[in-house]
Amino acid sequence: MRRLVLIGGGHAHVHVLKAIGDALDPTVSVTLVTPVERQVYSGMLPGFVAGHYALEDCGIDLIRLAERARALVVRSSASLVNPAMREVICANGEVVPYDVLSIDVGSRAFTGRVKGVEEHAVVIRPLERFVEGWEKVLARARQGGMNSVSVVGGGAAGLELAFAVENRLRRESGGEAPHVRVLTDARTVVPEYPAAARGRLLRLASRRNIGTHGGSPVTEVGPGYLRLRDAIEFATDATLWVTGAAAPALFRDSGLQTDDRGFLAVNDFMQSLSHPEVFGAGDCATNLANPRPKAGVFAVRAGPALAANLVAAMKGGPLERFVPSPRYLALISCGGRYAVGLYGGLSFEGRWAWRWKDRIDRGFVARYSAKALAASR
Ligand SMILES: Cc1cc2nc3c(=O)[nH]c(=O)nc-3n(C[C@H](O)[C@H](O)[C@H](O)COP(=O)(O)OP(=O)(O)OC[C@H]3O[C@@H](n4cnc5c(N)ncnc54)[C@H](O)[C@@H]3O)c2cc1C
Known part of the structure; x- marks a missing residue:
């Protein structure tokens, strides 16, 4: 046999x-x-x-x-x-x-030599573990007192999750969402995307008050904080680790x-x-x-x-x-049933783009x- x-x-x-x-x-x-x-x-x-x-x-x-x-x-x-x-x-x-x-x-998610990731962050892979981690974050947010969420990783997946988190927590809290920020060691989020597509995503992020911080890698994740290489420290009530593929x-x-x-x-x-x-x-x-x-x-x-x-x-x-x-079609959902799409150099956005992705x-x-x-x- x-x-x-x-x-x-x-x-x-x-x-x-x-x-x-x-x-x-x-x-x-x-x-x-x-x-x-x-x-x-x-x-x-x-x-x-x-x-x-x-x-x-x-x-x-x-x-x-x-x-x-x-x-x-x-x-x-x-x-x-x-x-x-x-x-x-x-x-x-x-x-x-x-x-x-x-x-x-x-x-698997790239974690490099960053201290505290496994203990204090919700790591994207394995996805089943991420789901469990996210459900705990959601439960904590529902109890109140969550002021900020950090997403480490400024690729399409990190950005898409940041939009999703902001949208969900804003709806759950009846309007007062924790501040969501995206951190990346690259110069900017989605650096591989054409400028027009990136511009659309950044405009939508700014409309939702989602902060983006580029240019300095995270070197440590602790209980309630994140430290960057350039010595900046952020208070964070939850950290999602969505760095690129290793x-x-x-x-x-x-x-x-x-x-x-x-x-x-x-x-x-x-x-x-x-x-x-x-x-x-x-x-x-x-x-x-x-x-x-x-x-x-x-x-x-x-x-x-x-x-x-x-x-x-x-x-x-x-x-x-x-x-x-x-060439491939990328559709990035931006929180509330709205998506930005790109194909080659072309970019577009709308509710219809989200419905396309959904289908x-x-x-x-x-x-x-x-x-x-x-x-x-
Ligand atoms: C939030 C998010 C959104 C994304 N959205 C898109 C998108 O819209 N479009 C797109 O093109 N890409 C997207 N990606 C990227 C996409 O997830 C990956 O490129 C894709 O999952 C790769 O598929 P795969 O078949 O290689 O592996 P996976 O889908 O990761 O599947 C691997 C499987 O192998 C199993 N496995 C792992 N290790 C072992 C082992 N040692 N032994 C046995 N089994 C094992 C895992 O349990 C899993 O079931 C997204 C990624 C994320 C994180």
Whole structure:
């Protein structure tokens, strides 16, 4: 029996799980290694924080997808891959052998050497832990006495969460929201965006009294304060840590080739450069010849080609090249069912942009619902 092992239930693997059951014959065993039964869809997380969605609206049931793929589930995190023995070693001690391995474990938040982050901040990943942390912040805010919230990280996700937090806490408090600020070590928030799109976001932030502070990294998070490298200190009643993508620890000791930041190095077919029987997609992998930003949209786009390549690798057959266009649509919700969007150099905003995002996001989650799985049999 040939063995296919999937690590992580990320955006590409949910498609693989949906597609692969029908494509592989029963002599192939499929195993999914996942620490969670439900994948929280990050695109809808700001909407959950803002109170537009219940958590159930944003979740993809990995167990149902695994059933669809006739996959065994190992409820644990993969700690190490031993490519010489072709084994995955899990945190619960299980060892899972493979012939073909696919990894879609996302990234982790970059915390560097900043003191106190794990103890005093709500860190964005794992998303399930962030959800728990946010619910505690919300409960504290409801008791009153919360004057300020800091979001560390000035990328699109940090900014989007800052809007969501401000909107939710203002509505919860009947008008008097705590002051929300965004801190970034970059010169400005979303420095990679065209000036027009950034201008729109900054104007909306200023209208909501959301402060933005650039140019100095946070060096310490404590109970009730944040310290920056240039010695400025802010009082803060809650700190959300939403810094950019860092490589997952999994690759560090695995002997798989990585890029210079520690992400799995892959080719145009999503194969590891050092071990072709290992595939990687989404944030955790970098195509060295054709790198793309670490964004969910690329993990989603990878799904169909990854599924086809895993089937080809199991059965024998030609692999499909996956080199997505670097252009992509970004829609950033700005609190109250209003969004700013950009595509290439073009930017726009409005309630209609939020409704567009809402339709795309709900549509993605719905693709993996019980109803959609039953209909696609
Ligand atoms: C608030 C927020 C909003 C965002 N909005 C957007 C957006 O609108 N558009 C966009 O393009 N991008 C967005 N992003 C970025 C997007 O979240 C990531 O690029 C995307 O999640 C990457 O998908 P992935 O499949 O690589 O991994 P993930 O979606 O992170 O999934 C990885 C899975 O692997 C599991 N896992 C992790 N480690 C292990 C392990 N060791 N063993 C087994 N399983 C493991 C995790 O539990 C998780 O289920 C947003 C990010 C945030 C934080």
